[in-house]
Amino acid sequence: MNRNDLKVIQGGASNAVTVGEHKFISAYVTDTRLMGVIGLHIHWAIESPSLFSDFHQFFYFDAEEFGLETYRSVVGNESFEITLIEKTLIDGLGGEKKNLNEREARYLVQQFVKTTFALNTTPCEPQxxxxxxxxxxxxxxAEELNAIADKLCTSMKSHHQVIHYYLMRTFGRDIEGASYLLSKNAQIEEISEKQPSTLCRNTIEEFLNPxxxxxxxSESLIEVENSYKIVLSELKLENEKVCFAKKRSSFSVSPAEVAMLLNRPEFVTLFEILVDPDEFESEFSHFSAGAMQTIHDNGRLYLEFNHNNDHVIRQTFRLNEDVHGLYYISDYGQLVIAAYTKDDIRDLENRLHKSGINLMIIPTAKYEFKEPVLYEFIQSDFDDFNEFIESLQ
Structure with a gap:
């Protein structure tokens, strides 16, 4: 289900939630600020002449581009609706939930809106x-700001993680995000491009100075305005913070070079769908709750993300390693699942086997590719995955 497909649960009380007294019950925020996104949930009790009920608010904030991008709410304590929104907006961020007091929760919403206007975008409705x-x-x-920073940012588990996150925020021109990882008297020079860029890949090597x-x-592959560059930079750390950062060089790279740098195996299992598309869609919508959906000319793609951001801890960071698996439902009546490791594809298969979908599909082929092909199939004019593979041979 797409985040934008979720609706406010009216319950006959759409006007009442904007008036009356809001009594704070609880709140939490995800510790994913260094990834550039935050999920926030606030739980209220509303007392008004026409309503006495619980009221849940969910905010999704993007620090780089869109600001306060998504807002959803639920009147009452309908567990299914609350869980569905949490899976869609919160769980895919890969972070832990940190409890907030009312003052912190209100502050964050105010900062979300302030940053949204600074990005020249409009906060989402209904405002x-x-x-x-x-x-x-x-x-x-100062003490409160430090306390909320500790809740917004996950604890560092490796020096590699500090550097990846710092460069991620720096290339995204997210000054506030990068500041969380700077030491008090850090000596830094401009590393980023003039335009916000995406860190696609980063490798780190250590060396001793005289x-x-x-x-x-660090060797950073970045995407900036539909082109790619490699940026070489030197960094030093002090107490898990960046105390020195300097760009050494940068140069453009070709699409072929980018493909080589981002290349990795892809494991694919193909299923034929045995039931009516509407029946399958109904069952799959429950199975895929929390996955991000994108619509394509010949089908729908669902991305399932990891439940943590441990890929940032490794010596080599790849942006797409936060994806646990992909599900593509073609209009031709095929289900194609893909993952980038054998363990992940086995997990996808096992979960399908244990679900109600198992009786609606039959496996017909398994593939292992040296490089990803699913996206290429989605963008092709082929309806049948097997025919697409034959064309590659």
């Missing part, structure tokens, strides 16, 4: 439902 959170400006002291200090040389 009237969260307007009451903006009425009284919240100003945090003075005995340790430096990290």
């Amino acid at each position: 009237s439902e969260y307007a009451f959170l903006l009425e009284d400006p919240i100003i945090l002291n 003075d005995g200090s340790l430096s990290y040389l």
